Amino acid sequence: GAVVSQHPSRVICKSGTSVKIECRSLDFQATTMFWYRQFPKQSLMLMATSNEGSKATYEQGVEKDKFLINHASLTLSTLTVTSAHPEDSSFYICSATGGTYEQFFGPGTRLTVT
């Protein structure tokens, strides 16, 4: 199957700083990427849908100015958590699709804000 990578796998940052998470499709062109957030022992909640070359579509309740998403190429989308706070600590997972029914998931990024 297709491979999606995320970087970094783990990041610890201080409250008030920003952190960028990269999501890359390694062997296919991802027309759409999705960003999910997962709290401990909970399910994945969709944060936003990102289409290459256009603005991301955010789910209700997700602050677009706080969670900046850029999908500048068909193989890369980035999520920047701006002015991070401890409540932003979570597991962030991206997925990518080339336009078919199937999404391919990255391994996730564990963000801890101290």
Place this chain on the structure above:
Amino acid sequence: AQSVTQLDSQVPVFEEAPVELRCNYSSSVSVYLFWYVQYPNQGLQLLLKYLSGSTLVKGINGFEAEFNKSQTSFHLRKPSVHISDTAEYFCAVSKGSGNTPLVFGKGTRLSVIA
């Protein structure tokens, strides 16, 4: 809108015993159905999917699932579990068009006991 209900949050089962993880969905349109497995601190791995055709779907690691349209269910089964099957299992639904996100159930924690 679609929704997914996983009826059991935790399922303990002895090694080599059979297991069934239940999933029900609701949707006003035809959907694609998926089961994913998540090991600790990792992303999601696709176990199997139902798109169309035969209602009995076989996946990886000896898992299978049966799509039942009248009962709007897509239960996951394995005839004999191993310790290594201990993980979180997520049922998900998609409207199916290429760039639509998945809607996940809350997950079922399968614990295999030696």
